[in-house]
Amino acid sequence: MHDSLRGKVVVVTGAGRGIGRAIAERFAGAGSAVAANDIDPETAAGTAAAITDAGGTAMAAPADVSDSAQVAAMVDAVMAEHGRIDVLVNNAALISPMLHFLEADEAWWRRIVDVNLTGHFLVSHPIARIMAEQGGGAIINMSSGGATRAHRSFTAYDATKGGIEALTRAMALDLGPYNVRVNALVPGAIDTSGMTADERTHRGENVPLGRIGEPLDMTGAALFLASDDAGYITGETLRVDGGMLAQQRSATVDIVRPETFPAVEGL
Numbered sequence: 240m241h242d243s244l245r246g247k248v249v250v251v252t253g254a255g256r257g258i259g260r261a262i263a264e265r266f267a268g269a270g271s272a273v274a275a276n277d278i279d280p281e282t283a284a285g286t287a288a289a290i291t292d293a294g295g296t297a298m299a300a301p302a303d304v305s306d307s308a309q310v311a312a313m314v315d316a317v318m319a320e321h322g323r324i325d326v327l328v329n330n331a332a333l334i335s336p337m338l339h340f341l342e343a344d345e346a347w348w349r350r351i352v353d354v355n356l357t358g359h360f361l362v363s364h365p366i367a368r369i370m371a372e373q374g375g376g377a378i379i380n381m382s383s384g385g386a387t388r389a390h391r392s393f394t395a396y397d398a399t400k401g402g403i404e405a406l407t408r409a410m411a412l413d414l415g416p417y418n419v420r421v422n423a424l425v426p427g428a429i430d431t432s433g434m435t436a437d438e439r440t441h442r443g444e445n446v447p448l449g450r451i452g453e454p455l456d457m458t459g460a461a462l463f464l465a466s467d468d469a470g471y472i473t474g475e476t477l478r479v480d481g482g483m484l485a486q487q488r489s490a491t492v493d494i495v496r497p498e499t500f501p502a503v504e505g506l
């Protein structure tokens with residue numbers, strides 16, 4: 240799958256665990272050289288080591304994506320190692336803490352905006368310039384269902400994700416003439432925190448495909464959008480959510496419950 244990714248240099252932010260790690264490992268499996276970023280140098284190194292142990296090519300690229308000096312040093316390190324960057328996956332984000340809007344404070348708002356939205360800008364900007372000079376590249380931003388349907392106590396997070404979808408379209412317009420494509424992925428409910436069996440069942444009931452997502456579920460779409468197969472796709476927002484955003488009401492409160500659906504044998 241996606242032969243065009245062989246030999247490409249891919250930077251994945253927030254790759255120390257969760258969705259970012261799964262995406263980094265899948266790119267490495269497709270023959271790409273991966274720079275695994277994380278704010279935590281140990282988890283970044285852990286992802287890079289897992290990839291190299293499996294026979295792939297990877298380097299740890301630790302940096303706080305909200306700190307432009309750290310980002311510049313990270314980009315310099317990747318360029319010193321590989322001399323080019325073909326794909327950027329802006330995945331790093333703060334998902335917690337959750338705060339009710341009435342209990343929110345400025346420091347909470349600023350930190351989440353700094354990491355989730357400004358971080359996308361700070362990493363994308365130097366890398367887009369490198370891609371433009373090279374003659375092309377692909378950038379994938381990580382949105383959330385929160386961009387279009389709110390989560391309770393997630394005002395800052397949801398606002399950053401709406402911003403990321405707007406940023407994706409705006410970057411796609413500015414970077415299109417340089418053959419740099421910019422798209423966004425919208426994960427659904429992906430178990431990256433080690434949910435209990437009960438939580439997985441409960442969350443899965445509300446997904447039209449009937450199950451919670453795994454980090455691996457995000458990887459095929461990421462590789463596709465980065466590959467030459469997506470060469471005419473830019474400014475797009477692709478949901479990888481088991482159908483969650485397609486539904487009007489979640490299954491547990493819908494009038495027509497899934498357990499009343501016809502049995503396969505009766506069809």
Ligand code: NAP
Pocket residue numbers: 252253254255256257258259276277278279282302303304305329330331332333334354358381382383384425426427428429430431432
């Ligand atoms: P996760 O497990 O919390 O992983 C996020 C990674 O980003 C962590 O390794 C974290 O490091 C790192 N990180 C945090 N702040 C950073 C910074 N300033 N600089 C560099 N790295 C930083 O999250 P996830 O569930 O895999 O989510 C990945 C992406 O998908 C996020 O953009 C998230 O908003 C989006 N998403 C996830 C879901 C879901 O259901 N999981 C749903 C919708 C959207 P530390 O852990 O060391 O802080």
